[in-house]
Amino acid sequence: MYPIARPYIKLSLFFSLFQFWKYFGNTSIIEFESIAKNVFDRTYAVAYSSGRVAIQKLFEAKQIVGQDVAIPSYTCIVVPYAVELSGNNPIFVEPSDRDFTVPISELSQHAGIVIQTHMFGEVQEFVSVPDNVFIIEDSCLAVGSSCNGYKAGTIGDVSVFSFNQSKQLGGIGGGVLLTDDKKLYEKLKSNQECKIGFINECKNILKLLLYWVYYKKWVYTLFKSFGLSKKNDDNFSLKDCTLSTDCSKGLSFIEMRVNTFLLKHKDVILKERKKIEKWYDLYLGEIKGVKRFVYSSEMALSHCWLILNKNRDIVRKKLYSEGINTGIANEYSCPTTPYYKDKYEPSLFKNTTHIGDSIINLPYYIGLKKTDVAHICAVFKRIYEEI
Ligand SMILES: Cc1ncc(COP(=O)(O)O)c(C=O)c1O
Numbered sequence: 001m002y003p004i005a006r007p008y009i010k011l012s013l014f015f016s017l018f019q020f021w022k023y024f025g026n027t028s029i030i031e032f033e034s035i036a037k038n039v040f041d042r043t044y045a046v047a048y049s050s051g052r053v054a055i056q057k058l059f060e061a062k063q064i065v066g067q068d069v070a071i072p073s074y075t076c077i078v079v080p081y082a083v084e085l086s087g088n089n090p091i092f093v094e095p096s097d098r099d100f101t102v103p104i105s106e107l108s109q110h111a112g113i114v115i116q117t118h119m120f121g122e123v124q125e126f127v128s129v130p131d132n133v134f135i136i137e138d139s140c141l142a143v144g145s146s147c148n149g150y151k152a153g154t155i156g157d158v159s160v161f162s163f164n165q166s167k168q169l170g171g172i173g174g175g176v177l178l179t180d181d182k183k184l185y186e187k188l189k190s191n192q193e194c195k196i197g198f199i200n201e202c203k204n205i206l207k208l209l210l211y212w213v214y215y216k217k218w219v220y221t222l223f224k225s226f227g228l229s230k231k232n233d234d235n236f237s238l239k240d241c242t243l244s245t246d247c248s249k250g251l252s253f254i255e256m257r258v259n260t261f262l263l264k265h266k267d268v269i270l271k272e273r274k275k276i277e278k279w280y281d282l283y284l285g286e287i288k289g290v291k292r293f294v295y296s297s298e299m300a301l302s303h304c305w306l307i308l309n310k311n312r313d314i315v316r317k318k319l320y321s322e323g324i325n326t327g328i329a330n331e332y333s334c335p336t337t338p339y340y341k342d343k344y345e346p347s348l349f350k351n352t353t354h355i356g357d358s359i360i361n362l363p364y365y366i367g368l369k370k371t372d373v374a375h376i377c378a379v380f381k382r383i384y385e386e387i
Contacts, residue, residue: 059086
């Protein structure tokens with residue numbers, strides 16, 4: 001059984017956890033922030049327990065309340081939730097049917113604060129916007145991507161990256177906010193919640209060990225075959241992410257150590273992911289009724305996504321029965337999710353609804369071999385053509 005995503009956990013990571021002196025003081029946080037700002041080419045970095053918390057804390061530090069914030073309507077639901085939790089109002093802006101992203105020039109027509117999202121790694125062409133527009137660059141899915149030489153994460157007033165399990169630098173969690181603004185950095189640092197405590201750190205070590213074991217192909221297959229884990233445990237569940245959830249949990253030194261490891265291995269990780277992307281290009285080819293945009297070489301894809309004309313849910317079920325788990329990434333349109341559906345007119349978000357209803361994500365993680373990708377593509381093609 002193939003999972004949809006798998007964190008990058010190597011034996012050498014565990015050795016790096018044994019550097020006990022890094023657990024004293026804030027050494028782990030300082031080391032992570034220092035490597036993050038260098039890797040992402042910014043002046044300052046502030047660590048958080050997730051990307052969503054970084055966004056929420058940003059608004060709090062800047063004392064922004066009651067403001068409209070323009071957000072692409074096709075994005076991860078936790079982004080508008082973070083805006084809501086900070087006391088501001090998300091304004092959804094629909095992408096064109098050509099792709100997933102909304103250009104900054106369009107977002108900035110709707111609000112003075114915008115969240116520019118590089119969905120699935122696609123960075124929009126850089127255009128200058130009025131100085132009074134505050135740009136939060138959501139680069140959570142765009143590690144290593146760029147457009148016309150502008151690297152994801154270097155465009156906005158601030159930018160955010162995530163280290164959750166399904167991201168390019170997928171670990172056990174964590175996020176980082178980057179900026180070149182010294183005053184903002186100092187404010188963010190003074191509000192940073194450090195240390196989650198010994199018990200929670202132990203839970204994180206356990207989580208790391210569990211992930212390491214669980215995602216081994218044979219263990220994963222065993223769990224799925226005997227129903228030992230939820231059938232859809234790889235799917236993002238809207239129920240798990242309610243607005244009332246306070247997801248701020250402080251900083252974990254273990255997460256810091258894992259994410260420092262991931263940043264140090266970024267080039268290897270991206271190279272491996274590019275390899276997988278090429279295999280998908282090779283084996284998927286053109287399939288009638290299936291859309292997958294061909295991106296430039298400047299892109300490092302975060303997911304292998306396809307937009308299907310025919311019934312996505314049946315395809316997913318059949319793939320599952322043949323040992324291929326799919327999903328996880330944004331199978332919904334934000335304005336039509338339970339929390340927002342009464343506040344927004346669905347007919348205004350036709351493209352987003354279409355993407356949310358027809359997208360499928362094939363397994364995409366380091367560890368997949370060329371033969372695995374060939375197999376996944378062959379099964380997918382057969383099933384798709386059969387229905
Ligand atoms: C586009 C996008 N932005 C932000 C986030 C938030 O990241 P995190 O899970 O670290 O809060 C995610 C993923 O969850 C995402 O897909």
